Amino acid sequence: MAWFKVDDGFYDHPKIEQVGMAARGLWLTAGSWCAKHLTDGVISAKRVRAIGGTRAQVQALVDAGLWVKLKDDSGAVCYAFHDWFDMQPSRDQVNEKRQIERERQRNWRANRTRKNAPASDDADLSRRDTPRDTPRDTPRDTPRESQGLSRFPVPTRPDPSPGGFSGQPCDGDQGAGASGGGISLDGLAAATRRARQAGVPEAAISAGLAEFGRRDEPKGPGLLRVLIDEAAQAHQAETAAEQAKRARRATIDACDRCDATGWVVGTNPAVKCDHKPQAGGPF
Structure with missing residues (x-):
């Protein structure tokens, strides 16, 4: 603004x-x-x-x-x-200031992503190999929940599978469990990575991730890929509509016969302007 x-x-x-x-x-x-x-x-x-x-x-x-x-x-x-x-x-000054602000926000999000990223495999192995010096005072009555698992995946691990995003099989992992495979950080990261490789806009990926976070368990990478695909289609439709709106606005702005809404000035009853030039001009 x-x-x-x-x-x-x-x-x-x-x-x-x-x-x-x-x-x-x-x-x-x-x-x-x-x-x-x-x-x-x-x-x-x-x-x-x-x-x-x-x-x-x-x-x-x-x-x-x-x-x-x-x-x-x-x-x-x-x-x-x-x-x-x-x-x-x-x-130019306004655009430069906006670019600086966008870069600041991008850096802030990147730093937050790094802080939320899961520990490396080597660090996990090191922790498992280190004996616990202090015994636990009370037994664990409930199963251990996953520590550090973010509802929004961070694509920080390499994706060994080739191919793009569109058309990737879900492998039945739209839900968790024995048939679905459960939530996997590798799988979620691979889903977002394939989307980027296929040219899916970041806005659509973010929308898919947000919707994935709102869904109840069970869920898996297959569901995330479906949601990103749906968000990409919606983004494409919105972009086309916005381009058509801008083209119509440019036509109206270039016309000297109609008002800002596309109706011929001074007509009664109102007449929709065809935007064809005529003699005379504005004051």
């Missing part, structure tokens, strides 16, 4: 005092839109109209020196905030 910064002396700035409250509202609204979309303080005339700006308000901002009227590469009218970079971060 980006922020549009407003100085505490905004209310009595000489330029602001020249414009009415409606124009001030347009200035603030347009500024928050520019900050969200990282446009470096540039907003098209079409977008100004979509957020409720009027010709008189725009002219007041231009006359006061708060906006500069420009034209983009396609010749469409747009407006730039005067001295935007004196108060607001640039697009």
Whole structure:
């Protein structure tokens, strides 16, 4: 999330005092839109109209020196905030900050994963070979539960089996027990590894792991592979829908006849815009 910064002396700035409250509202609204979309303080005339700006308000901002009227590469009218970079971060600065934050979170997750990783086989053997000096005071009435077994597997062990993820046999291990094989760290790690080798997005793998963690016992690597496959299909469908949505938004934004929802401006009854250019242009 980006922020549009407003100085505490905004209310009595000489330029602001020249414009009415409606124009001030347009200035603030347009500024928050520019900050969200990282446009470096540039907003098209079409977008100004979509957020409720009027010709008189725009002219007041231009006359006061708060906006500069420009034209983009396609010749469409747009407006730039005067001295935007004196108060607001640039697009590159925001993206750099976001990248640093993503890297910090990635490192934090990696450190947490290493801390939760199971001990190595050599360390396990060493502990088993070392005699216990202190006898146990009380007998163990209940079977020993697995120590260090995470509900979310960590792919830290080598996978000796070849092949990709899709189409891998489940070997009946969707459940635990004699027929299912139980939960195996090697098997769970191999399931996530095969998914990555097959190009499954990390978001789908994470969703599959989360759903696997929510399922009740018995369960095994076969169930995890099924859940990751289902999450991958859902992710693919969401991606396609998002691409279609963006394509429609780009078409609407490029059209000078319709409003932000795709309806022709000034028609009664409302007419759905076909986005074909016509004579004339925005204010």
